[in-house]
Amino acid sequence: MKSKIVLFVAFSVFLAANATISPLSNLTPNNRTKCPEDNNRPPNRVNTTVVLKVLRDEMKKEGLSVYIITNSDENLNSGAHNMRVKRISGFSGSSGFAIVTDDKAVLSTDSRYFEQADDEMDCNWILLKSGVPGYPTPYSWILSETNIADSVGLLDASTTHSSFQAYTDNLQDRDVRKVTDDLVARNWTQRPPLPDNDIFIHTYEYTGQNHTDKISRIRNSINAGDVRIITDLPEIAWSFNIRGDDLNGLLTSPLFYSFALIPKDPAKNPTLYLKNFAAKLGKNNLKEHLKCDNQGQCPPNQQDCIKVKEYATFFTDLPNTPDRHILPSNVNLRVHDAATTPVKRNSAIQMMKAVKNDVEYRRYFECQVRDSAHLVEFMAFFEDQIVNKKADNWTELTAANYLDSIRRRDPVNRGISFGTISSIGPNAAINHYRPTKLTDRRITRNELYLLDSGGQYLDGTTDVTRTFHFGTPTADEKLAYTTVLKSVIGLASLVWPEGIKTNLVDMAARAPTWKTGWGYGHGTGHGISYFLTVHEGPSNLNYQSARDIVPNMLFSDEPGFYKSGKYGVRLESIVGVTKWKGAETYLGRTYLTFEAATLVPFEPKLINYDDLTKDERVWLNNYNEECKKKTGEYLKSKGKTEAVKWLEARTKKLSTTPNWDQTTQRPPSGGSALRQTSVFGLISLFLLYVLS
Ligand SMILES: *[C@@H]1O[C@H](CO)[C@@H](O)[C@H](O)[C@H]1NC(C)=O
Numbered sequence: 223m224k225s226k227i228v229l230f231v232a233f234s235v236f237l238a239a240n241a242t243i244s245p246l247s248n249l250t251p252n253n254r255t256k257c258p259e260d261n262n263r264p265p266n267r268v269n270t271t272v273v274l275k276v277l278r279d280e281m282k283k284e285g286l287s288v289y290i291i292t293n294s295d296e297n298l299n300s301g302a303h304n305m306r307v308k309r310i311s312g313f314s315g316s317s318g319f320a321i322v323t324d325d326k327a328v329l330s331t332d333s334r335y336f337e338q339a340d341d342e343m344d345c346n347w348i349l350l351k352s353g354v355p356g357y358p359t360p361y362s363w364i365l366s367e368t369n370i371a372d373s374v375g376l377l378d379a380s381t382t383h384s385s386f387q388a389y390t391d392n393l394q395d396r397d398v399r400k401v402t403d404d405l406v407a408r409n410w411t412q413r414p415p416l417p418d419n420d421i422f423i424h425t426y427e428y429t430g431q432n433h434t435d436k437i438s439r440i441r442n443s444i445n446a447g448d449v450r451i452i453t454d455l456p457e458i459a460w461s462f463n464i465r466g467d468d469l470n471g472l473l474t475s476p477l478f479y480s481f482a483l484i485p486k487d488p489a490k491n492p493t494l495y496l497k498n499f500a501a502k503l504g505k506n507n508l509k510e511h512l513k514c515d516n517q518g519q520c521p522p523n524q525q526d527c528i529k530v531k532e533y534a535t536f537f538t539d540l541p542n543t544p545d546r547h548i549l550p551s552n553v554n555l556r557v558h559d560a561a562t563t564p565v566k567r568n569s570a571i572q573m574m575k576a577v578k579n580d581v582e583y584r585r586y587f588e589c590q591v592r593d594s595a596h597l598v599e600f601m602a603f604f605e606d607q608i609v610n611k612k613a614d615n616w617t618e619l620t621a622a623n624y625l626d627s628i629r630r631r632d633p634v635n636r637g638i639s640f641g642t643i644s645s646i647g648p649n650a651a652i653n654h655y656r657p658t659k660l661t662d663r664r665i666t667r668n669e670l671y672l673l674d675s676g677g678q679y680l681d682g683t684t685d686v687t688r689t690f691h692f693g694t695p696t697a698d699e700k701l702a703y704t705t706v707l708k709s710v711i712g713l714a715s716l717v718w719p720e721g722i723k724t725n726l727v728d729m730a731a732r733a734p735t736w737k738t739g740w741g742y743g744h745g746t747g748h749g750i751s752y753f754l755t756v757h758e759g760p761s762n763l764n765y766q767s768a769r770d771i772v773p774n775m776l777f778s779d780e781p782g783f784y785k786s787g788k789y790g791v792r793l794e795s796i797v798g799v800t801k802w803k804g805a806e807t808y809l810g811r812t813y814l815t816f817e818a819a820t821l822v823p824f825e826p827k828l829i830n831y832d833d834l835t836k837d838e839r840v841w842l843n844n845y846n847e848e849c850k851k852k853t854g855e856y857l858k859s860k861g862k863t864e865a866v867k868w869l870e871a872r873t874k875k876l877s878t879t880p881n882w883d884q885t886t887q888r889p890p891s892g893g894s895a896l897r898q899t900s901v902f903g904l905i906s907l908f909l910l911y912v913l914s
């Protein structure tokens with residue numbers, strides 16, 4: 223008895239102690255930079271008082287203490303129709319989710335979006351900075367705001383199966399519930415409709431492989447008795463060699479709303495689910511391409527035929543599909559729960575798509591020459607406008623629109639690949655800034671101008687960033703640019719033995735910026751597609767994830783430097799992975815390297831040439847030669863003389879002898895070079911101190 227009391231007391235003390243160390247949330251909207259609101263209310267800030275109240279009323283009706291809101295849909299996409307987070311919080315970034323309780327509202331996002339979220343959200347919202355020390359995880363925040371048995375709701379259509387599992391596991395004895403009726407959608411006036419645009423065949427001359435062959439490869443990746451369920455829109459577009467025009471949000475991709483089933487058994491036809499399928503089959507030779515009839519049915523024994531059905535019937539068909547259901551590892555909860563025998567597996571289609579075939583790889587490089595030429599043509603014109611004061615009314619937005627219009631003139635262009643990031647001065651410090659009417663700034667001659675843009679073409683998706691200055695840059699701007707350029711070259715010139723993962727490759731880009739105590743809060747590179755999405759998995763270049771990297775993959779090489787409230791520098795080129803052509807290798811191993819696809823020169827005015835090593839100079843000379851040879855020739859063939867001149871002024875050959883001593887790492891003694899270099903050295907030391 224006594225011992226029981228002792229135990230009881232000890233247990234109570236333990237509970238009490240635990241309560242005091244439990245992660246109490248002291249976060250409020252005032253932890254943000256721009257709250258409470260003063261007279262400088264950001265122009266793009268949204269008042270969410272009413273929508274939050276209406277949502278809380280609906281939560282009460284459902285008996286929910288917490289409701290978690292994401293932008294995702296059943297295809298794990300986030301088009302305008304599904305931007306629930308923007309609807310409820312005002313935050314329009316592509317990455318982030320909201321947690322609403324009966325008296326608090328939180329938005330969780332990563333460092334790329336801190337400034338944007340702080341601007342766009344009103345002071346009803348707490349900003350949960352993901353990955354920043356001192357901030358709780360979403361789980362511990364929810365735990366600290368709720369009691370045992372409180373209910374936490376997640377919408378099945380907008381949640382992945384694994385994140386639902388993670389909430390269930392991490393929220394201990396809270397009642398984590400699947401919600402099947404979208405609470406935000408209930409009161410969403412003027413919700414943009416789910417798009418339903420025409421689809422068209424991506425022809426063999428571009429794809430280099432027919433869809434029947436791709437389907438055989440997919441069948442080979444699963445076992446007897448299996449059916450591969452495809453919910454990822456780029457995978458479906460790739461598998462069937464079809465493109466559409468349904469995804470025109472923050473990223474603009476030639477995708478179409480769909481689902482697909484590919485059974486292992488070749489006697490069973492694959493099924494493609496499309497919105498308004500009958501109308502689509504009648505257009506653009508779709509019926510002939512898929513070899514089905516007007517009703518989307520297949521004639522008997524026609525193994526090459528694809529059955530076509532209505533998009534929404536996918537959810538009623540799935541439970542009646544007898545084979546074992548092989549789902550993607552990253553699968554929507556609603557899809558997962560409709561499957562009768564769900565087995566989650568990484569989709570083999572991801573890697574099939576990421577490793578370009580020889581036709582795609584060759585055509586992609588041709589596409590990049592044209593896209594590089596379009597950017598050079600724009601810059602030659604634009605710089606003349608600004609530097610020579612031909613017009614003083616250029617803004618971030620009008621510049622972006624003009625560049626977009628040049629890309630659209632390309633006969634195989636199908637629009638832009640994402641909203642052009644045209645940003646000057648402090649706006650460029652916001653990683654995923656896109657100009658709007660409210661934030662638009664005049665282009666000046668005394669700030670850095672960062673331009674990140676890309677196009678969609680039948681032969682590739684592009685993405686390129688260059689940073690410019692139309693007057694005289696400061697020493698710290700030049701130091702930032704030069705350091706970022708060293709990172710670009712560090713990655714682009716790396717040679718590594720086959721088999722090494724992407725996290726190690728990334729170090730080549732990080733090293734120069736880490737050496738200065740800087741860094742950047744985003745990946746060095748992402749995969750990029752062949753007329754699909756501008757960001758393509760499964761691999762990326764980031765020290766935080768070890769992924770496969772093999773020949774014929776394409777990546778961006780895009781390090782940066784951002785000084786909040788002042789300026790941003792980012793330089794981005796697309797590179798392809800290829801076998802290194804060295805004469806003899808250790809143990810006869812295969813070595814890999816990158817080759818440049820994007821051929822747009824860098825800005826000499828922003829480069830401290832004295833800081834470049836011999837190897838960096840050699841790389842830059844080779845790159846400039848390629849730019850002249852390919853981009854230059856293309857521009858000449860189109861009669862773009864101003865653009866050719868602009869290009870030539872930026873691709874002059876450098877001496878490959880740095881004017882500092884390679885062995886002592888010191889500047890040469892004597893003469894004015896010393897004074898210059900020493901003054902520079904002092905300035906950079908000072909800047910390093912200030913910037914770090
Ligand atoms: C937001 O809207 C509410 C309701 O219309 C209003 O009471 C409140 O003053 C507004 N807040 C701001 C900061 O304008």
Ligand SMILES: *[C@@H]1O[C@H](CO)[C@@H](O)[C@H](O)[C@H]1NC(C)=O
Binds near residue numbers: 248253355
């Ligand atoms: C938020 O603000 C409170 C009150 O000023 C402070 O105690 C707390 O440390 C801040 N939290 C973070 C993560 O900055």
Ligand SMILES: *[C@@H]1O[C@H](CO)[C@@H](O)[C@H](O)[C@H]1NC(C)=O
Binds near residue numbers: 276408409
């Ligand atoms: C929100 O939608 C629900 C369901 O349609 C409805 O019952 C409720 O009255 C609506 N609330 C407002 C404020 O319109």
Ligand SMILES: *[C@@H]1O[C@H](CO)[C@@H](O)[C@H](O)[C@H]1NC(C)=O
Binds near residue numbers: 426432
């Ligand atoms: C691919 O399909 C096209 C017509 O759709 C046909 O002309 C071509 O021969 C096929 N190629 C292969 C390799 O099967």
Ligand SMILES: *[C@@H]1O[C@H](CO)[C@@H](O)[C@H](O)[C@H]1NC(C)=O
Binds near residue numbers: 615616617
């Ligand atoms: C700038 O102003 C001129 C003259 O008013 C006009 O023709 C031109 O279209 C304007 N340019 C931009 C980029 O707005």
Ligand SMILES: [Mn+2]
Binds near residue numbers: 685748778780794
């Ligand atoms: Mn990019």
